[in-house]
Amino acid sequence: VKHFISPHATTRGASASPLRDAPRPFECSHRPLVSTSTMSASLASKAAFVGRRFVAGKTPYRTTRRAAPAIRAAAPSDDAALSRALRTVNTGGLMRGSTRVGDAHVMEADTTTKDTTEKEETPQDTQETPVPTTAAFSSSAEIQYTLQGPPPKKFGVADGELGNVLSASGSFLTRAVSGALCEGWNVSLVQGECPRDTYTFGEFGGRYVKETSDVSKFARPQIQLELYEFEGCPFCKKVREAVIWLDLDVLFYPCPQGGPNFREQIKQRGGKSMFPYMVDPNTKIEMYESDDIIDYLYDTYGPGKENVSSLLRAGALTVLTAGFGLAPRMGAGSRYTPATMPAKPITVYSYEASPFCKLVREKLVELELPHLMKSSGRGSPKRQELFDKRGMFQAPYIEDPNTGIAMFESSAIAKYLEQTYAK
Numbered sequence: 001v002k003h004f005i006s007p008h009a010t011t012r013g014a015s016a017s018p019l020r021d022a023p024r025p026f027e028c029s030h031r032p033l034v035s036t037s038t039m040s041a042s043l044a045s046k047a048a049f050v051g052r053r054f055v056a057g058k059t060p061y062r063t064t065r066r067a068a069p070a071i072r073a074a075a076p077s078d079d080a081a082l083s084r085a086l087r088t089v090n091t092g093g094l095m096r097g098s099t100r101v102g103d104a105h106v107m108e109a110d111t112t113t114k115d116t117t118e119k120e121e122t123p124q125d126t127q128e129t130p131v132p133t134t135a136a137f138s139s140s141a142e143i144q145y146t147l148q149g150p151p152p153k154k155f156g157v158a159d160g161e162l163g164n165v166l167s168a169s170g171s172f173l174t175r176a177v178s179g180a181l182c183e184g185w186n187v188s189l190v191q192g193e194c195p196r197d198t199y200t201f202g203e204f205g206g207r208y209v210k211e212t213s214d215v216s217k218f219a220r221p222q223i224q225l226e227l228y229e230f231e232g233c234p235f236c237k238k239v240r241e242a243v244i245w246l247d248l249d250v251l252f253y254p255c256p257q258g259g260p261n262f263r264e265q266i267k268q269r270g271g272k273s274m275f276p277y278m279v280d281p282n283t284k285i286e287m288y289e290s291d292d293i294i295d296y297l298y299d300t301y302g303p304g305k306e307n308v309s310s311l312l313r314a315g316a317l318t319v320l321t322a323g324f325g326l327a328p329r330m331g332a333g334s335r336y337t338p339a340t341m342p343a344k345p346i347t348v349y350s351y352e353a354s355p356f357c358k359l360v361r362e363k364l365v366e367l368e369l370p371h372l373m374k375s376s377g378r379g380s381p382k383r384q385e386l387f388d389k390r391g392m393f394q395a396p397y398i399e400d401p402n403t404g405i406a407m408f409e410s411s412a413i414a415k416y417l418e419q420t421y422a423k
Contacts, residue, residue: 143404145405145406146406147406147408148416149407149412149413149416150408150412153409154394158410158412161410161411164359165356166355167328167329168355168359170325170327170328171237171322171325171326171353172325172355174322175241175353177353178352179241179245180351180354180377180378181245181377181378182378182379182380183214183245183246183247183303184212184217184379185212185378185379186211186212187209187212187378188210189207189209190207190208190209191206192206192207192208193208194208197388198387211379213378213379214303215380215381216381217303218301218302218303219300221248221280222282224250224281225280225297226250226278226279227239227240227252227277227278228253228255228265229254230254230275230365231254231256231334231358231365232329232331233275234322235290236276237322237326238290238291238318238319238322239276239290241311242294242308242312244352244353244375245309245312246297246298246302246375247375247379247380247381248375249375250372250375251371251373252370252373254364254369254370255275255368256337256368257335257336259368260336260368261368270286274288278297280300294308294312329358329362332366333362333366334365334366337366337367338423339368339422341368341369342370342421345370345401346364346372346398346417347371347372347398347400348373348374348396348397349374349376349395349398350373350375351375351376351378351380351395352377356395357395357396359414360396360413363413363414363417367422369417394408396413398413
C-alpha cells in the first residue's frame with residue numbers, strides 16, 4: 001500500500017496498443033478495518049503523556065446526537081473532560097514544548113463550559129462581505145480556464161520548498177493511509193499497455209496499474225456539503241479524512257483564528273464557536289462534533305457508520321495522532337491573513353494525506369478563501385475526471401473562476417493565491 005500512496009501521480013507515453021486480456025498476476029485491496037496497533041510505541045507513550053498532562057479523569061465516551069429537526073449537536077458531559085481539553089491543544093506548541101489555551105493556533109472550546117477563553121476579535125468594519133455560495137458555481141463550468149504556472153513535475157519539489165514539504169508530511173507518518181484512500185480501494189496490475197484515454201498510476205513491465213473503489217455504490221449528495229473548519233485543528237482533520245474515504249465534494253468555509261466572516265456565522269447558526277461544523281443542504285441537517293459528523297456522513301453517503309475505519313475510531317488516540325501530524329507546521333493554516341473575498345469559490349483537486357495539497361490548503365484557510373474540494377484520493381473517479389481535462393493527474397490542481405486561471409504545483413499555487421487575494 002505504501003508504494004502506491006504518492007502525492008503526485010504520473011503521465012504516460014503517447015503511444016498505445018490494443019489491450020490484451022490476461023489474468024491479473026497481482027491484486028491487493030484495502031478494507032476499512034485497519035488495526036490501530038500499527039501505531040508506534042513511542043507515539044502511544046507521547047499520547048499517554050499529553051493526556052495525563054491535560055486531564056486527570058475518566059476516559060471520555062462517544063457522545064450521541066441529540067434528535068432535532070434542523071440542528072444536531074452532542075450535549076456536553078462531565079465524562080468528556082479529555083475531549084474538551086484536547087480542543088484547546090496548540091499543535092504548534094507541542095513542537096516547542098508548550099501548550100497554551102486560547103492562543104491563536106488553537107481551536108476554541110464550547111463557550112458554555114469555559115469562561116476564560118480568548119474573546120473573538122470583532123471586525124471594525126461592520127459592512128458585510130459578500131460570501132460565495134453553491135449558487136456561484138452555476139456558470140463556473142462554462143469558463144475556459146487558462147493553464148498557467150510551471151509545468152507539473154512528477155515527485156518534483158520546487159527550489160527552497162523541501163523543508164515545507166517535509167514538515168507537511170507529518171500526518172502521512174502518524175495517520176497512515178487515512179486521508180489517502182477511498183473506501184474499498186483496490187489495486188491490480190493489468191496485462192498490456194494502458195489505453196491512452198485512461199488514467200493510471202504507472203506502467204511496469206508490460207502491465208499498468210488499475211485502481212478502483214466502492215464509492216460508486218454510495219449515494220451522492222445533489223448539492224455540495226458545507227464544512228466550516230480550519231487546517232490546524234485535529235478534530236477538523238478527522239472529518240477531512242472521512243471526506244476523502246467517502247470521495248465527497250465539499251464546499252469549505254475556512255475559519256482561521258481572527259477571521260472576520262465565517263466564525264461569526266457559526267456563532268449565529270449554532271450558538272457557539274466550535275469546529276468542525278457541517279451543513280447538509282440536501283437534508284437540512286447541521287451539526288457540531290467530529291465523531292457525529294463522521295457517523296452521519298457514513299450513514300448518509302457511505303457504507304454505514306458501523307464500517308467507519310478504525311483509524312477514525314480510536315478516540316483520543318485518533319485526535320492525538322492527528323495533532324502530532326500537524327505539529328511540525330507550527331499552527332500554519334490557523335491564523336487569518338487579511339484578504340479580499342472572491343466572488344466565487346475556488347475549485348481544488350486535493351486529498352488530505354498529500355503534503356503538497358496541505359501546503360495549498362494552509363494558504364486557502366489563512367486567507368479565508370472558500371473553496372470547493374474535489375476529493376481525489378486513491379481510487380477516486382475524480383482522478384480520471386482531471387485526466388480528461390488536462391491529459392494527466394496531479395494534485396493539487398486549482399481552477400479559479402474569478403480569474404479564469406488553472407494551475408498545478410503547490411508552491412506556484414500558494415504564491416498565486418497570496419498575490420491575487422492577500423491585502
